[in-house]
Structure formats: structure tokens, C-alpha cells
Amino acid sequence: MESERGESLPSSSNPVEVVNSIRERTIAENSMVVLLQGLHGEVTTVDLRNESTARGRVVNVDAFMNIRLEEVVYRDRRGRLTQLQDMFITGRNVRYVHIPDHMDIMKTIQSQLAKIHRVRNFASQGGGRKEFKKTKRPLPLLL
Amino acid sequence: MVVLKNLHPPTEGVRLEQAETTAVMDGQRLGCGTLFVAETRLSWFDGSGMGFSLEYPTIGLHAISRDVSAFPQEHLYVMVNGKLSDENEAEMAEKAADDDGDDGSGSDGGDDEEGVITEIRFVPSDKASLESMFSAMCECQALHPDPEDEDSDNDFEGEEYDVEEAEHGHVNIPTFYTCDEGLSSLTQEGQATLERLEGMLAESVAQQYHMAGVRTGETKPEFEDGMEVDAEATEAGQFEDADVDH
Numbered sequence A: 001m002e003s004e005r006g007e008s009l010p011s012s013s014n015p016v017e018v019v020n021s022i023r024e025r026t027i028a029e030n031s032m033v034v035l036l037q038g039l040h041g042e043v044t045t046v047d048l049r050n051e052s053t054a055r056g057r058v059v060n061v062d063a064f065m066n067i068r069l070e071e072v073v074y075r076d077r078r079g080r081l082t083q084l085q086d087m088f089i090t091g092r093n094v095r096y097v098h099i100p101d102h103m104d105i106m107k108t109i110q111s112q113l114a115k116i117h118r119v120r121n122f123a124s125q126g127g128g129r130k131e132f133k134k135t136k137r138p139l140p141l142l143l
Numbered sequence B: 001m002v003v004l005k006n007l008h009p010p011t012e013g014v015r016l017e018q019a020e021t022t023a024v025m026d027g028q029r030l031g032c033g034t035l036f037v038a039e040t041r042l043s044w045f046d047g048s049g050m051g052f053s054l055e056y057p058t059i060g061l062h063a064i065s066r067d068v069s070a071f072p073q074e075h076l077y078v079m080v081n082g083k084l085s086d087e088n089e090a091e092m093a094e095k096a097a098d099d100d101g102d103d104g105s106g107s108d109g110g111d112d113e114e115g116v117i118t119e120i121r122f123v124p125s126d127k128a129s130l131e132s133m134f135s136a137m138c139e140c141q142a143l144h145p146d147p148e149d150e151d152s153d154n155d156f157e158g159e160e161y162d163v164e165e166a167e168h169g170h171v172n173i174p175t176f177y178t179c180d181e182g183l184s185s186l187t188q189e190g191q192a193t194l195e196r197l198e199g200m201l202a203e204s205v206a207q208q209y210h211m212a213g214v215r216t217g218e219t220k221p222e223f224e225d226g227m228e229v230d231a232e233a234t235e236a237g238q239f240e241d242a243d244v245d246h
Helices: A013-029 A033-039 A105-124 B086-098 B127-142 B163-169 B179-185 B188-209
Strands: A043-048 A053-061 A067-075 A081-089 A094-097 B014-025 B028-038 B041-046 B051-055 B059-065 B075-081 B117-124
Touching: A013 A033, A013 A105, A033 A053, A033 A105, A053 A081, A081 B127, A105 B188, B014 B041, B014 B127, B028 B127, B059 B127, B075 B127, B117 B127
Parallel strands: none
Antiparallel strands: A043 A053, A043 A094, A053 A067, A067 A081, A081 B059, B014 B028, B014 B117, B028 B041, B041 B051, B059 B075, B075 B117
């Protein structure tokens, strides 16, 4: 059930990221969602609040804990299994996200935070049109 | 019977309109109609203008199903928390009593435990449109974050600073303060935020030089609440009889 993503298909995470990116980075930076965002590409299980589970590869987790999975095996409350190609789980419905055993949680959080800071510093330089020396830290975007 | 209402299709913010789409609700075919994926709500209308709409906060998940063993046709699966409306509950319960629900519908009417759900399947005649239907729903769903989120830290201080807007709006005014100018323009709130963010940045940078997960440096003040375990005071085998679940 491998799906070939054609180049013409917009990644559903891109438009949302552009609109909410500043706010989402702040939310992510201040919560454990930043750990979940380090799960991109990992296969894991998500337990939903209604006692069902979904196991698949993490495509994206946004700041609101909405989770995109692909190649999913979904087990409903009664234990029935279904295969689903792509799945979007609303953040509110997530009870647990299993962290794969092989993942180093501290390192994942640190590298995710580092990514956020790099993006913020890059953005605040106006995409290259303004320059700041490294010692002079530009104003964080939220002030 | 599911009661359909005579509603109007949305006119604004329609991300996707998919005609020739059959709707199946908890195993019951409602007929062929048009699906509207709009920013405010998801709705579906049959040929006679009757239909239903779903609010995004009630949608638990949506997915593309290509598993014909679960349901004979490829479709967009939508799981809704709760039942569609109060007047439907009686019908749903009745239907659940009669219906085995063994065609993969999983009707839950009559279930008293938390998480009563409605399963809706949108079956387009054009299977190639499933990806765009799914994507459109993802985009619209993301526009409706959970307002009841307990994590109130989502409120951040200060104004959201839109880099593009500032540059387009003010050509002659410098878009960014230099460090010195900026610091003197900070409000008290801004100063506090700056200190907090700098502290977090320093922390995350400093910890890069420690082994992951192992605190090798000074203890942080926030942990000195008298609850620290003194490692030297434990005896060998002290915890062997503890009942630990891993």
C-alpha cells in the first residue's frame, strides 16, 4: 500500500507551517511537543483517547499535536484492524505517543530546540537582506 | 434513518469541492452528493439539497482507506467524536440494535463508555481525488486547534511579529533594531521575556556539553526543594523488593 507522492501534491504541512510558523515555533519550544516533532520518519504507535490505536510512520507533528501518519495499521476499540494509507489525528484526540526505544529523548529535544533557534535567527535576518554580527543578538521575534 | 437537514452549502473558504461522492454514516449509505471541505466546517449535500455538516473540533481523525477488506471501496474515512445531533441519537441507538455493524462500520450507538463515535466514509467516484480531499481536510483541521487545551503556556507575551509585513509596510523605517537600540526599547514585559528566552537558550546550549541525560554540572536551584535523593545513602539492594512495572 505504498503511496507514491507525486510532486504535484502539496505537502499538507507546508501551507500551515507558513501561516502559523511563528506562533507554532513558540508553542513547540515551550512544550513537550518539541519531542514529538523529533519523531518525523519514525514508526510508532499513537494511543487515542477513545481507546483505539494507530501505528504508522510519523509524517508530521504540529504544535497542536496534530499527527500525520502514513502506512497505518489502525486498531479500533474492539480490536479490529484496518490498514489506512494516510492518517491525520487531531491533537485533542491523542492520549499517548509511544517513543521508540532507540530514541535518545534528551538529544532529540535539544536538536529540535536548536532547529527552532536556527530558523528564528535566519528569519529575523530578513532572509539575508539584513545582516547581524553573531555577537549582537537580534531581537527575538516575539518582543 | 439518519436525519438530514436542509442546509446551505458553504460559499466562503471552500478549499475543495468534490462531486459524485457517496457518504456512508455508521454503515448506512446516505446517497451520492457533493463534499465541501471549507475552512469553517466540513459538509456534504445530496442531490436534493439535504445534507449534514461537521465541525472540525468534533473530528477525531481522518484517513485515506485503500484497504478493500475493511470496506469495498477506497474512501476518505472520518471519525467524529459523539453523534451528529441529539435527534439522531435515538435513531442511532435503534439502528445499532438491529445492525450487526459487521461491514466495517463499527456502529457505536448505545455504547455508554466515553468516546461514542460516528464513522463516516466519503466515497468519491474519482479515486484519484482522495489525496487532495485528505490534504484539504488536514489544512482545515489545523485551522481549528483545540480551544480547551489545558496548556495555557500557549499564550505568549508581546505582539506577534510578522517579518514580511514589517518589511513591506515600512520601507524607510529600519525593520530591526540593532541590539543596543532594541534593548532600550523593551518594555518590562519584553525584558522579562528576553531574559527567559536567553536563559532557555543558554540552558540548551550548555547541556550540549554534558552527556545526554546525565547532569554533570552544578545542581539547578529549581531542584533544591529537599526532595533530592542522596545517591550515597542508598544501600545495595534497597529497592530490590520494589514492584516495578516496565
